[in-house]
Amino acid sequence: MKFSECIGSIKNKVRVWRFRKGGWESTDSAPKEMETNDLKPMSSERVKSFLNKIKENNKSPNEWSNYE
Amino acid sequence: MNEENRTKIPQKDSNSRKGWTRRSALKALGLTALTAGIVEPVSHLNSTEDGASLKDALGEMFQDHYKRMDKEEIQEVLLRLERTYAKTYQKEIKVSNDLPLQGVVFGYALNLSKCKGYRDCVKACVEENNQNRDSEIEYIRVLEMDKGSQNMETSDHYYDAEEVPQEGKYYMPVQCQQCEDPPCVNACPVKATWKEPDGIVVVDYNWCIGCRYCAASCPYWARKFNWNEPSIPKDEINPQTHYLSNRPRSKGVMEKCTFCLQRTRKGQMPACQEACPTGARIFGNLLDKDSEIRYVIENKTVFRLKEDLNTNPKFWYYTD
Numbered sequence: 482m483k484f485s486e487c488i489g490s491i492k493n494k495v496r497v498w499r500f501r502k503g504g505w506e507s508t509d510s511a512p513k514e515m516e517t518n519d520l521k522p523m524s525s526e527r528v529k530s531f532l533n534k535i536k537e538n539n540k541s542p543n544e545w546s547n548y549e
Numbered sequence: 550m551n552e553e554n555r556t557k558i559p560q561k562d563s564n565s566r567k568g569w570t571r572r573s574a575l576k577a578l579g580l581t582a583l584t585a586g587i588v589e590p591v592s593h594l595n596s597t598e599d600g601a602s603l604k605d606a607l608g609e610m611f612q613d614h615y616k617r618m619d620k621e622e623i624q625e626v627l628l629r630l631e632r633t634y635a636k637t638y639q640k641e642i643k644v645s646n647d648l649p650l651q652g653v654v655f656g657y658a659l660n661l662s663k664c665k666g667y668r669d670c671v672k673a674c675v676e677e678n679n680q681n682r683d684s685e686i687e688y689i690r691v692l693e694m695d696k697g698s699q700n701m702e703t704s705d706h707y708y709d710a711e712e713v714p715q716e717g718k719y720y721m722p723v724q725c726q727q728c729e730d731p732p733c734v735n736a737c738p739v740k741a742t743w744k745e746p747d748g749i750v751v752v753d754y755n756w757c758i759g760c761r762y763c764a765a766s767c768p769y770w771a772r773k774f775n776w777n778e779p780s781i782p783k784d785e786i787n788p789q790t791h792y793l794s795n796r797p798r799s800k801g802v803m804e805k806c807t808f809c810l811q812r813t814r815k816g817q818m819p820a821c822q823e824a825c826p827t828g829a830r831i832f833g834n835l836l837d838k839d840s841e842i843r844y845v846i847e848n849k850t851v852f853r854l855k856e857d858l859n860t861n862p863k864f865w866y867y868t869d
């Protein structure tokens with residue numbers, strides 16, 4: 482299976498609740514600006530910056546640490 | 550009342566506090582209630598049924614948070630749990646406390662081209678992690694989706710075809726994504742869940758109050774709640790457990806995938822990875838430049854679920 486086969490051209494839509502006159506309503510077809518694509522590939526820069534981030538986080542574990 | 554009887558009644562004396570004052574009576578009443586409150590719920594444990602001793606029951610009641618206990622206290626807790634489980638399951642069960650290793654952050658990658666929807670990973674996970682058989686708690690959900698679409702809301706979680714893979718479908722297993730910025734951790738009001746230095750989000754089952762805020766905040770359906778007292782057949786229980794992972798849980802607490810840290814912190818692979826017959830799962834140390842997982846995320850076209858939520862999962866999907 483190719484990457485494009487599972488991405489396709491269909492974008493995953495975020496279901497949002499928005500306030501309209503008369504109450505809250507669910508939007509089955511979200512407005513264009515709310516469209517998102519779960520399967521957007523990560524760029525190599527983003528992978529690199531994420532790896533740097535976890536490297537830093539690993540050096541300084543969060544509070545309450547008793548691992549020393 | 551005659552004179553003799555009257556002298557026996559304690560008289561209020563402003564210089565001393567002997568005798569029954571209102572304060573001392575209330576104090577005594579309070580102490581009695583406290584003692585009854587502690588002893589009564591645990592007194593039945595001293596004698597029968599689950600067989601835990603009174604000391605063990607009190608130890609459980611007053612146990613501190615995992616991260617605030619020192620090594621000796623944790624060791625005591627582990628021994629107590631082993632005693633309790635041995636009596637419950639009639640089997641020797643080891644509860645370990647392997648700590649995260651320095652320079653290790655675990656990550657996972659899954660090849661969608663290879664996943665055929667067999668659900669062997671799900672079965673292995675249930676057995677390895679001592680999950681409740683009655684409530685059908687499963688850490689891994691395999692979604693059946695139409696090729697060309699990626700709508701998780703319309704995907705089929707409960708596909709029941711006689712044969713997989715079905716024509717025109719592909720399969721995407723979803724489990725805890727071990728987010729680098731986990732929303733579930735922020736949601737917990739009692740800090741019963743946290744991210745370990747090796748990147749695994751864990752739960753202290755003895756500290757969890759069962760509010761389920763974490764389940765509400767998780768965008769990946771990764772949190773599972775024990776609505777009932779978990780039931781695990783005695784002959785199926787996995788005796789190799791970890792305090793923060795697959796030890797038997799109790800009713801009313803939350804649980805989740807921990808990338809099998811009872812195995813991975815010993816250098817083994819997670820059960821789902823070992824069980825996968827197609828080799829779709831890649832697991833490893835993200836900080837190791839030579840690891841397979843690093844190769845995949847640096848050289849393949851990878852994506853993460855719900856990237857726009859900024860949870861930064863350490864779980865990637867890719868295709869050949």
